[in-house]
Amino acid sequence: MIYSDLQGKVAVVTGSSKGIGACIASRFGEEGMNVVVNYNSDKAGADATVAAIVAAGASAVAVQADMAEEASATRLVEAALDSFGRLDVFVNNAGMENPVPSHEMTLENWRKVIDVNLTGYFLGARAALRHFVARKSRGGIINLSSVHERIPWPTFAHYAASKGGVKLLNQTLAMEYAPLGIRVNAIGPGAINTPINKEKMADPAKKAALESIIPMGYAGEPEVVANAAAWLASDQSSYVTGITLFVDGGMTLYPAFMHNG
Numbered sequence: 001m002i003y004s005d006l007q008g009k010v011a012v013v014t015g016s017s018k019g020i021g022a023c024i025a026s027r028f029g030e031e032g033m034n035v036v037v038n039y040n041s042d043k044a045g046a047d048a049t050v051a052a053i054v055a056a057g058a059s060a061v062a063v064q065a066d067m068a069e070e071a072s073a074t075r076l077v078e079a080a081l082d083s084f085g086r087l088d089v090f091v092n093n094a095g096m097e098n099p100v101p102s103h104e105m106t107l108e109n110w111r112k113v114i115d116v117n118l119t120g121y122f123l124g125a126r127a128a129l130r131h132f133v134a135r136k137s138r139g140g141i142i143n144l145s146s147v148h149e150r151i152p153w154p155t156f157a158h159y160a161a162s163k164g165g166v167k168l169l170n171q172t173l174a175m176e177y178a179p180l181g182i183r184v185n186a187i188g189p190g191a192i193n194t195p196i197n198k199e200k201m202a203d204p205a206k207k208a209a210l211e212s213i214i215p216m217g218y219a220g221e222p223e224v225v226a227n228a229a230a231w232l233a234s235d236q237s238s239y240v241t242g243i244t245l246f247v248d249g250g251m252t253l254y255p256a257f258m259h260n261g
Contacts, residue, residue, distance in 0.1 A: 003234035007032030010084040011233065012076045014038045014067050014124055015094030017045030019194035020144065022052075023222035024091060024229045025060070029053030031230055034084045035060045036076055038067070038094065059084070067094040067120035068112075073127035081131075089233045090128035092121040093144040095162075097196070099155040110158045117162035118169070125173055129182065138181035142232050143170050144225075145186040147248050163188075167244060174242030183241040185232045190248025191219040215250030215258060 001007065010033065016025040017039035025035045026049060035053050037060050039046035046062035053060035063079045065072035080087040095117045100109050125141050132139040148156065149163040166186060174184040191210050193201060200206045201219065211217055228247050231237055246252050 001031055003031055003230060003236060005235040006230070006233060008034070009088040009233075010034045010036075010080050010086050011089040011091060012036040012038065012080055012087065012124075012128075013091040013093055014065075014073075014076070014120070015040070016049055016091075017042035017062075019196065020189065020192060020222045020225050021091075021093040022049045023226040024093065025049050026052040026056070027223070027226035027230050028089075028233070029056040029058040029060065031234075032058055033089075033233075034058050036080045036083065037062045038065055038076055040064065040066050040094070067092075067124065068115040070123055073120075073123040076124075077127045077131050087128065087131055087139065089140045089142065090124055091142045091144070091229065092124040094120060095144065097156060097159045100158075101155050102157045105157065113158035114162050114165075117159065118165040121166055122169060125169070125184070129173070129177060132177075132182050133180065136180075139183075140233055141173065141182070141184045142229055143184070143186040145170065145188045145244055147188050147190045147246060147251050149186075149188060149244060150252050170244065171242050178241055183232075183237075185237070185241060186244040187225060187228050187232070188244045188246040188248065188252070189220070189225050190214065190246070190251035192225060193219050193221050213251060213255050214248070215253055215255050218249065220247065220249060 011028050013025040015021040016037045037046050037049045050060040050062050061083045145166045146163040148160045149167040153160045170186040
């Protein structure tokens with residue numbers, strides 16, 4: 001445990017059956033937080049995350065919810081209250097990506113990614129804000145954005161647009177609710193060793209190409225993102241709101257210019 005003020009607090013982490021979300025939920029458990037673990041279809045993964053949290057000495061429940069559906073976020077907040085009697089932190093993490101050349105992208109392709117990655121984040125934040133405002137309680141919202149809120153990404157127009165939207169959603173909510181003591185921040189991961197990158201990292205040529213655009217020279221592990229989330233959830237960041245904390249090994253620093261000095 002690093003942040004003692006987190007002990008006994010309660011978090012919802014969407015999309016926490018695997019990858020970054022599972023790592024954040026598990027890290028919260030290590031800090032003594034009780035966690036609502038959300039999954040869409042991977043119940044086994046969610047159960048594994050719950051088990052990791054319980055093994056760390058905290059409590060957790062797994063709740064199925066599709067974050068693109070309006071009722072889902074409210075259900076997760078209610079699960080936190082029913083199971084643990086409070087809510088302190090809501091983490092919007094559930095997301096998706098799939099490459100499609102923009103001229104071939106269907107409206108269905110576009111809407112599916114926007115619905116999960118942007119509208120889902122709005123719905124999650126709204127549910128948390130309604131809870132905090134009604135109870136006049138301080139709380140925190142953490143939105144998982146991406147380096148692609150800043151860096152264009154060909155064939156991922158829907159994904160990049162969703163993360164660009166998250167950036168200004170994050171900043172707007174932070175400004176709007178700062179007077180109430182509600183902090184809203186984002187984390188912008190770069191290349192992280194998660195299941196979605198498994199194939200790329202297993203191919204030596206693709207792995208080398210990826211690492212060439214990271215000034216630190218390697219992809220990060222999910223734990224580095226979880227470390228950022230724990231700090232943002234804690235009182236150690238009590239005067240921080242409206243930021244995107246990039247956890248990217250320098251990927252947003254225009255690495256092509258590294259050797260042009």
